[in-house]
Amino acid sequence: MSVTPRIAIDAMGGDVGVRVMLEGAAKARYQHDRLRFLLVGDEQRIKAALDNHPNLRAASDIIHTDGVVSGEDKPSQALRKARNSSMGLAIDAVKRGDAGGAVSAGNTGALMAMAKVALRTMPGIDRPALSALMPTLGDHDCVMLDLGANTDCDANNLVQFAVMGAAYARTAMKLERPRVALLNIGTEEQKGTDEIREAAVRLRAAAHLPMEFVGFIEGDKLSRGEVDVIVHDGFSGNIALKTMEGTARFVTDLLREAFTSSLRSKIGFLISRPATELLRHRLDPNNHNGAVFLGLNGVVLKSHGSADAKGVAHAVHLCAELVEKDITRQVTEDLGNFRRGSDQ
CATH class of the missing domain: 3.40.718.10 (Isopropylmalate Dehydrogenase)
Structure with missing residues (x-):
């Protein structure tokens, strides 16, 4: 041992x-x-x-x-x-x-x-990245990086983040070939900044690494569980993180208001309590606490x-x-x- x-x-x-x-x-x-x-x-x-x-x-x-x-x-x-x-x-x-x-x-x-x-x-690393595990609808969490350590990133930084994030996913989630995507404003190859498009070209050519680059992902798909590693600059990543956390609190508060609005709602809460407890557990940030400097x-x-x-x-x-x-x-x-x- x-x-x-x-x-x-x-x-x-x-x-x-x-x-x-x-x-x-x-x-x-x-x-x-x-x-x-x-x-x-x-x-x-x-x-x-x-x-x-x-x-x-x-x-x-x-x-x-x-x-x-x-x-x-x-x-x-x-x-x-x-x-x-x-x-x-x-x-x-x-x-x-x-x-x-x-x-x-x-x-x-x-x-x-x-x-x-x-x-x-x-x-081989120009800048460390702040990375964390985020809940998804898939079978496991998703690695996101950078979450705020580097507001401006070039293609080299994004490629390095992708390599580090994939290694993190293999370690923390025991995945042999993590699916890696770049956060972008669209999934088409011509979308995004020069830095994002250049990073994508280089990652597509890295087939020898233990990861699968699947292209671009948009903000509305971050929690779907369709990829294992999401790469972005720290400016975009921090906004995405705070938006996800705020949305989770918003949903929780809405449910609390809905279930306490009337006697019928309170009875409905008691009936649906196992489901709401599961939701609360999935959205609880304490169950995903801990961001690592990769x-x-x-x-x-x-x-x-x-x-x-x-x-x-x-x-x-x-x-x-x-x-x-x-x-x-x-x-x-x-x-x-x-x-x-x-x-x-």
Whole structure:
């Protein structure tokens, strides 16, 4: 049985901080008892929270620091705090090899900047991409990238994102040949920007890679489950992500209003409760929490700042899985194969 590397937890990040981050880590530990942790933050507050989680306490070491990156800190400000902040020290633990991966619910821009400086990008990668799993109507989730790390992307960036996203899909969803598509304003070959069309030409020529490029996909098909990896620049991707999240909340709120509008509606809710519970589960963002920075020499996951303990546990599980399956090595190998195939 392989030993799961330790996961460094930025205990001070997120909207709530220590309590939720440690509750999530404890939940992950109960479900996966081989997990070990490096908890980074205010030692006194961490120890107080660990009193409620003896199982987590037995599997954890603490790195004390008073430094915290706030949600208002710009990346440049956060970088100056890297040596003394809980976020910076968690990433540094990955760099030193003291942890296999890091999870933080803190400032996304700061986390990206610190991770990029500390871990550096892989050979063959110009820019890391923020990637997450999104629910679909298909048999499994869909990988989307980039979700906001890079607002402007050229064809090289999009091709690299596609290769990394396919490796992620094979790792997280156990797919042999993930179906990859570029987000576009139409499915015809002449549609889209020069960068998107050029990326498509290069991906069609990459038949030697363990993925299937299926062309373009429009925004109304993102959740249909017809593809496994959706590639786009960070500007479009972040808008698409926020729109999907807002739509999910809109549907949930509409159902709540509809089922409480009258006595008959309340009776109808009781009858249809199994179906509505399934819908609520599918739309709950905590069941898909955890965005990974692909393209770095190490595993760093961003948990949503408002995630509850279940959401944090999901991010921790995903981090451990990517470390165990060595996503960094898989991406490196795929990039090497892509370059060799392109040179032939």
